[in-house]
Amino acid sequence: MSILLVGGAGFIGSNLATILLGKGERVVVADNLSRGNLEILTNHFSSDLFDFRNVDISDCDQCAKLFDEYASSEPFSEAWHLAANSDIPTGTLNPDIDFKDTFCSTFQLLKCMRDYGVLKLNFASSSAIYGDLGDSKISENSGPLLPISNYGAMKLASEAICSAAGESFLEFVNIFRFPNVVGVPATHGVILDFFEKLKRTPNQLQVLGNGFQQKAYLHVTDLISAMLFVRENQDNFARINPLNIGPIDEGVQVRWIAERLVERIGRDISIEYGTENRGWVGDVPRFYYSVDKLTKLGWKPSLNSEQAIIKAIDEIAIQEEILSR
């Protein structure tokens, strides 16, 4: 049996692949490489436990062909679905991207899981499904769910069909609602954005919005530890299991991140802020996230938002230095 990992050539997926392989699991990464990067999987190609397939899971035929290929030899014991368009502003400009990469990927995957009897699903959802619920502390039961970006909308849409599949045929489905996740290999996100801006204007950092947007950040290693904690304690969770994952603190402001990044670089850089309370259409200015459901069962993050950001700034600085050589 092997684990199907859709989107395994992305930021979080590649970290998950490494950890699952380290546990001795067989892993088949399926990725269309639209945003994923094959190079970050290079270390695994020599492993007998690892397979890579360049497959667009949102394409009905390609998805079925993949399931068919493995059905007779080493059928999938479970699926992890981490593929999505992670570029929120681009998805607002062109809704077709989120439609295909975020929603249709879930839809076609579920159809094949049913057809081939793969009954365990771990789905990467997002805090973006909650939209802007103001200052209230957001639990898994909070509503109304009115996402304000196409990204959040297509994640909620995906949750909805995962839930219906849970009712009709899945053994279980974990709906992991990710917070902002930081670490390497960074492919997007606020820290990488700042580094890229500084390549263009080395002495000035222009921040989108007024910098008071406050969010919780989790390091990718903690995110994966939370998901694997659930996997190992599946019986303690509901069969259809929406679950917030995040740090326990209330997060940090974007201006704090900008200041730490400038400190790390150690160069004279002026930070310029906008006037809006959000960075872009679909950005949520404040965000309080309850992870009580998860922590009550014994999981704890090793780093809080500040520590996660500091660590990620350091990791991404090194990544960018290596890439620029």
Place this chain on the structure above:
Amino acid sequence: MSILLVGGAGFIGSNLATILLGKGERVVVADNLSRGNLEILTNHFSSDLFDFRNVDISDCDQCAKLFDEYASSEPFSEAWHLAANSDIPTGTLNPDIDFKDTFCSTFQLLKCMRDYGVLKLNFASSSAIYGDLGDSKISENSGPLLPISNYGAMKLASEAICSAAGESFLEFVNIFRFPNVVGVPATHGVILDFFEKLKRTPNQLQVLGNGFQQKAYLHVTDLISAMLFVRENQDNFARINPLNIGPIDEGVQVRWIAERLVERIGRDISIEYGTENRGWVGDVPRFYYSVDKLTKLGWKPSLNSEQAIIKAIDEIAIQEEILSR
């Protein structure tokens, strides 16, 4: 200017078309006639206010062509989207139907509304987005939203993208969460199901489930009065406006409906029940629906669940007698 009414050849859409035309509005019905029926619009073909287009709105090109056709002459002032696959069990067997008719119709419609500057949307959602929340009274803010049918899932998916569109470009979007709606022309639903079963077995009525499933029913005339009440009082509602519509009572049981229908027919019929507490995968056994948000602003239904059922049984009995001649 004219009103675009997608799904206007269906049960609720055709009733809405009649009432809007009666108010002197110009109405363009777009329907792919997959479940809609052109005959029920016959009375309107002679009206200068009425247009019909056989268009599959879930098809990108067909949808754009429709908007293009009207953009120069009489652009759409607002859109009503009532097209969906209303056959829940069929949607469970074949997810492609709900995907295309319920979700993609919303997705393509929103893209064209943005491209052609149509900024007011009334969307027919469903109580099915709530899934099975047990005995709690369900308000618009209730959660978690874990639909248990593909129908409910694709309605929630549609809500999600309507919400994101509300954030990025719509002037307003009403997300009307319909209860079970009864009346004529009946195309589906428990009453019509019973009549059709009795054609096959005239002296025996087999009820799906144990008959204790309890739901609220609204007559179609009350449903439309509620939606037009919102339209006339738009300023009193939020710009992105999810809204439960339903009667004020707690509904009736399926076995009560079966008994009233047998009484109306006035023939010796034995009613047989199943043992399950739900009629099919995706059926919700009990359902308490709060419509406080709507009634607080002054709307009231003219009929309760019992009265709506009695009236609809009578209407559908006459419809079936006429059709069988």
